[in-house]
Amino acid sequence: MSENKYTVLLPTYNERENLPIIVWLLCKSFEESGHDFEIIVIDDGSPDGTLDVAKQLQDIYGESRIVLRPRAKKLGLGTAYVHGIKHATGNFIVIMDADLSHHPKFIPEFIKKQQEGNYDIVSGTRYVGSGGVYGWDLKRKVISRTANYITQVLLRPGASDLTGSFRLYRKDVLQKLVDSCVSKGYVFQMELVVRARQFGFTIGEVPISFVDRLYGESKLGKSEIFGFLKGLLHLFATT
Numbered sequence: 001m002s003e004n005k006y007t008v009l010l011p012t013y014n015e016r017e018n019l020p021i022i023v024w025l026l027c028k029s030f031e032e033s034g035h036d037f038e039i040i041v042i043d044d045g046s047p048d049g050t051l052d053v054a055k056q057l058q059d060i061y062g063e064s065r066i067v068l069r070p071r072a073k074k075l076g077l078g079t080a081y082v083h084g085i086k087h088a089t090g091n092f093i094v095i096m097d098a099d100l101s102h103h104p105k106f107i108p109e110f111i112k113k114q115q116e117g118n119y120d121i122v123s124g125t126r127y128v129g130s131g132g133v134y135g136w137d138l139k140r141k142v143i144s145r146t147a148n149y150i151t152q153v154l155l156r157p158g159a160s161d162l163t164g165s166f167r168l169y170r171k172d173v174l175q176k177l178v179d180s181c182v183s184k185g186y187v188f189q190m191e192l193v194v195r196a197r198q199f200g201f202t203i204g205e206v207p208i209s210f211v212d213r214l215y216g217e218s219k220l221g222k223s224e225i226f227g228f229l230k231g232l233l234h235l236f237a238t239t
Contacts, residue, residue, distance in 0.1 A: 187231030
């Protein structure tokens with residue numbers, strides 16, 4: 001087995017119900033595939049007690065597997081990754097959502113793909129091959145497809161799913177990308193791929209099924225959609 005270690009960055013905000021399940025699935029997936037790993041939980045001051053749950057999980061799985069790096073308040077996705085990378089001991093980093101929309105069973109496939117093509121980044125895609133979206137109404141699907149289409153036309157990124165957030169990065173590559181990014185929130189995921197193309201990093205893709213969150217509220221509202229479009233235009237203007 002390779003000497004690689006994989007760090008999963010899990011930014012959380014009010015994910016008390018989902019966290020035990022996602023952590024269990026992650027540990028199971030890594031243990032079955034035999035890869036060394038750690039999970040860094042970056043909780044942004046969740047009022048629902050997510051951090052207490054994370055501490056219990058740390059007691060169960062051990063401090064070498066579950067690393068807690070909480071922050072006092074909600075500071076956003078981009079800065080959560082910056083914060084997480086600082087503490088990562090793996091040479092590869094997986095970023096994913098903690099709300100069970102991304103299934104850890106795909107991570108061994110990401111790793112295999114990375115090793116086959118020696119890629120800098122492997123991205124999960126909902127829009128190629130067996131990939132798909134489940135549990136979304138038509139409106140959400142249309143918004144997602146449209147956002148992806150507009151992005152493809154404007155930015156020609158060389159990846160089929162830009163707004164997805166389930167990816168594997170070489171640690172030094174992610175560090176460089178994060179340092180060069182200016183956006184926050186949803187656009188941040190997209191900017192990472194656009195910058196990757198600018199730097200000439202290689203991207204492999206693995207089809208994934210995306211399942212809408214089981215517990216809690218979706219964080220996608222009108223203001224997020226507006227922010228996304230604004231961020232997209234800014235990226236178009238500056239890349």
